[in-house]
Amino acid sequence: MIKGTLRIVFTGEDLARVRVAGRADMMWEMALSLHILQRPGGARALSGWRRQARADLAEAGLLKPVRERLVPLVPLKAYFPDFLTPYESLSGFRQGLDVLADTPSARVRHEVDRLRPYVPVPATLDDLARGNRRSIRDLARLGERYCQVAFGSRRTAMEDALGRERARLTRLLTDQGVDAMLAGLGPSTRWRPPVLEADYATGRYEIHLQGRGLTLIPSYFGRFTPVAMADPSLPPVLVFPIQHEMPDAVPDDALPDLLGATRARVLRCIAATDGCTTSELARRTGASLSSASAHAQVLQRAGLIASTRHANMVIHQLTRLGGDLIHRQQ
Structure with missing residues (x-):
């Protein structure tokens, strides 16, 4: 049972100093x-x-x-x-x-x-x-x-899931700004400027950032409610649970046999997002940048993904054929 509330109070300076952790903590x-x-x-x-x-x-x-x-x-x-x-x-x-x-x-x-x-x-x-x-x-x-x-x-599932969440938050920040990112942290949080409010394990706990900014840390094993440091004088962080969309027990999967293990992971990573860059694919799958790019090119030639260049980035998205192929393995 959720018994409390966490309130994190921002200043204008804090909004400019919100960051998303760059790796799993x-x-x-x-x-x-x-x-x-x-x-x-x-x-x-x-x-x-x-x-x-x-x-x-x-x-x-x-x-x-x-x-x-x-x-x-x-x-x-x-x-x-x-x-x-x-x-x-x-x-x-x-x-x-x-x-x-x-x-x-x-x-x-x-x-x-x-x-x-x-x-x-x-x-x-x-x-x-x-x-x-x-x-x-x-x-x-x-x-x-x-x-x-x-x-x-x-470990691979953790990195993939956390990579997807970091990419989602970064895209919100880039496309819509910090308010949209804070409003999109999940059902247990509420952005009511200048306060980020969250369900908390027990009691009422308030942190005044006072220009220190806030680091957002998605957590694979976090459940139900966000967590913060108990000592408010420590560097402010908010650790929040990600949504687990994939079932815990994965059925027999023929996709790696068909495409190869890494290429199958690349395809599933693309399927789990609205679109991701080659760098994001490399980070989530553990492949090198050149390897991720090569696998994406093969998947594109096969019609399983569509790749579109935006400035200096290439965004990869699943096609209907790719979605049908994954669906048949589930």
């Missing part, structure tokens, strides 16, 4: 995926991932340490420590892990203490709660291993 995905991992019901779109992740973690010998040391830090409550999701992780997973490993002991102690009113902190976190340096570094290593194992089977 793996530290936020780690934290929010732990909610999915421990949720007994709900999140139907990710139930298949939850089953697979538990099996993969068990096989890797990580299920117990994850349950004892990571899950208690990210309870299904109103708070989890900000040090788990450092702002620097926007520059890459490795940077985020390094900052987590170097978190000052005093900050760790303070934020774990802040967790105590919501849930009991288990004895397995006693050393961490005291700010023990080795325990902090061990937590960062455990987070890295968790992401490697738990996200392994879903």
